[in-house]
Amino acid sequence: MTGTVLITGCSTGFGEATARLFAARGWNVVATMRRPEAGADLAALDNVLVTRLDVQDPASIDAAVAAAVERFGRVDVLVNNAGFGLFGVFESTPRAKVQEQFDVNVFGVMDVTRALLPHFRANRSGVIVNVSSGAGVFALPMISLYCASKFALEGFSESLSYELADLGIAVKIVEPGGVTSTSFGQRSGLEASQGAVPPDYEPFVAAANEVFAGLRASRADATSEEVAEVIFTAATDGTDRLRYVATEDIKPLVAARRETSEADYLAFMRARVAPRVKR
DSSP states (O other), X not given: OOOEEEESOOSSHHHHHHHHHHHHTTOEEEXXXXXXXXXXXXXXXXXXEEEEOOTTOHHHHHHHHHHHHHHHSOOOEEEEOOOOOOOSOGGGSOHHHHXXXXXXXXXXXXXXXHHHHHHHHHHTOEEEEEEOOGGGTSOOTTOHHHHHHHHHHHHHHHHHHHHHGGGTEEEEEEEOOOBTTSSHHHHHHHHHTTSXXXXXXXXXXXXXXXXXXXHXXXXXXXXXHHHHHHHHHHHHSOSOOOEEEOOGGGHHHHHHHHHXXXXXXXXXXXXXXXXXXXX
């Protein structure tokens, strides 16, 4: 199977790796990003169109979809990859940043999807791959807003899959964990540095940072290329499977959430990720 795929957030990380993989396997690729000048290397590849798409700018979404159809005639797969994470305690996060978190990770996905659904319906085919996260399955401290956005994305995707199945349109969810070969952590750190944390939270924040340091030290990180392989599989396997866990590091946490009781899950998570506050 080959065709045309439109991918959001292709300037770095999963999006860039996914664009390269699809192109290498003979697909036409519409690699979109907020600043197309960042995609010069992708634009040099055969059958790759680099064009602007900012998920917070509806006009740019419509323009990107039109450019894709004009260049390649149709779109067969949409990969909603663009996203970012807020890191920090909820109380210190300004409402404007909360709104941005959902504008990008949830409403942006909805707007891009809505823009392509008439095209998919006309073709009576299409695949929508939404890049979620382990944080859309289980919750971790210090990323409550990111978790909230990804939990919302998971619910939206599952519900949408029922709406679209009879129209020949499949919805898939890809759930990666920790990948250090992206700029995700750098942006999260930048976002965290913008809010003043009330002093009452300082012992918790220090303990939470120790937890995350331990998790990073103990995990075997996947690469963006490995996640791209899972995205490609989800887009092309022709099954009605909904969810794909993309990295090994989160599989024990996903299993605890999905395969145990609520009490056992909470005991597992509290033992593993709950900060031990020193006072």
